[in-house]
Amino acid sequence: MDGAPQDLADAQRQHWQDTYRTHPGMYGQEPSAPAAHAARAFRAAGAGNVLELGAGHGRDALFFAREGFTVQATDFSPTGLEQLRDAARLQEVDHRVATAVHDVREPLPFPDASVDAVFAHMLLCMALSTKEIHALVGEVRRVLRPGGTFVYTVRHSGDAHYGAGTAHGDDLYEHGGFAVHFFPRALVDALAEGWTLNEVHAFEEGGLPRRLWRVTQSLPR
């Protein structure tokens, strides 16, 4: 499949809007385990600013801000980002966090080599085709400065929900209203071409549990 059907992607946007509206702050206020790892990796690489893609209501963006990074948080759900901004004000880190509504199927709205680090927890495995995922990682590469670090996580083909629900082709399955692109290992390796692949770490999150890989890759200096 060359592109995820437009109607699936658009329906997913509405689904995430409705989900954040009915379950405000659904992921809680504590940072995810991958964000804690990323903060250490970003600091070790000398990063000062972080771009987070698919930030949702901001459990991780706000953690990066509390850790002293300047954060640009994007998501295609305005409702999630509104909750993020409210929480940023309450936590008094709003001066370090900016938000932008953005669909990652479109080019990133940032100049070349303008960010130190990029973080994306469970975003690349959303309703995106393999072609769209490659284009997105190309955009991440464009906006990262030389030596920049990219940490992302994805559900993979060892996940309990792999193959469950409605099949949309291209390893995309829709289950309980959420569409997920389950990553095969070959896709991780293909996305790291031209990068240094620092680590692929398997971990679990949530009650199901979701089975994920945390991938850390960096650009040559």
Ligand SMILES: C[S@@+](CC[C@H](N)C(=O)[O-])C[C@H]1O[C@@H](n2cnc3c(N)ncnc32)[C@H](O)[C@@H]1O
């Ligand atoms: C599984 S949630 C993870 C949210 C956040 N990273 C976290 O872990 O708390 C996936 C997020 O990606 C966003 N998303 C899904 N598809 C997107 C797209 N095409 N462009 C931008 N954001 C998208 C959803 O709105 C949602 O906030």
